[in-house]
Amino acid sequence: MGVVILFFGLFFMGGWAVALAGLGRASLMLWRDRGQEWVxxxxxxxxxxxxxxxxxxxxxxxxxxxxxxxxxxxxxxIVVLGADGIFTEEWMGYPGMMDPGGQGYQAGAVSMLRTTAWWSASAAVLGRCWTTAVVQLTVLPLSALWIASFDTYYT
Incomplete structure (x- = not known):
């Protein structure tokens, strides 16, 4: 197994806890700064x-x-679930058996990343969170391009 896929696997397993901790910190910051001016x-x-x-x-x-x-x-x-029989990148190692139901996986993942980017950035702009909107409009579309560049068994 490649070192990079090991990194993605470890982050996939523990990343939800890190993201929830960040959300908790943001909520705590809202509570702490409730008496200060927001505008x-x-x-x-x-x-x-x-x-x-x-x-x-x-x-x-x-x-x-x-x-x-x-x-x-x-x-x-997306990378960890696609490494099991859909993507054939060299750094992923041997992906195992070819998944017959995975023909639309790459296109669906790219579409989901782009849709998530636009919806979350729109919500951030409506909430005047300019830095958050910029992060969403750079990270997710670039990730979608990166995942779209993967070789699959079906192309």
């Missing part, structure tokens, strides 16, 4: 919309790290 009270209304208060920026950065960990967990799950 700037001075300046032009457009500037107040684009530049949130420092408490909100701290929350946005924590949320960005949390979604980055969740994205890594999602990509790790």
């Amino acid at each position: 700037r009270s001075h300046g032009h209304p457009f500037a107040r919309l684009l530049l949130p208060a420092p408490a909100y920026l701290r929350f946005d950065k924590t949320l960005a790290v949390t979604v980055l960990l969740a994205d890594l967990w999602l990509v790790s799950g």
Whole structure:
């Protein structure tokens, strides 16, 4: 088994706990900063919309790290589940038996990553979490391109 697939396997097994811990930290930060201003009270209304208060920026950065960990967990799950008979990359080692039901796995995984990127980035923009939106629009589409570049038994 390749070292890289071992990394993805370990992150897939424990990454959910790390992502939940990050979400807990973001929630704790919301609770801790509840008495502070979340919107700037001075300046032009457009500037107040684009530049949130420092408490909100701290929350946005924590949320960005949390979604980055969740994205890594999602990509790790796709790679680990696809390594068992669908993908044929050299660094994955011998993938085992060919899965007859996996013909649409790669296309479905790429579509899911792109859809998740757009929905989560849209939710982040609506919540004015600019850093989180940038993370979602860079990590997930690049991961989708990376997974789409894998060789499979079916191509």
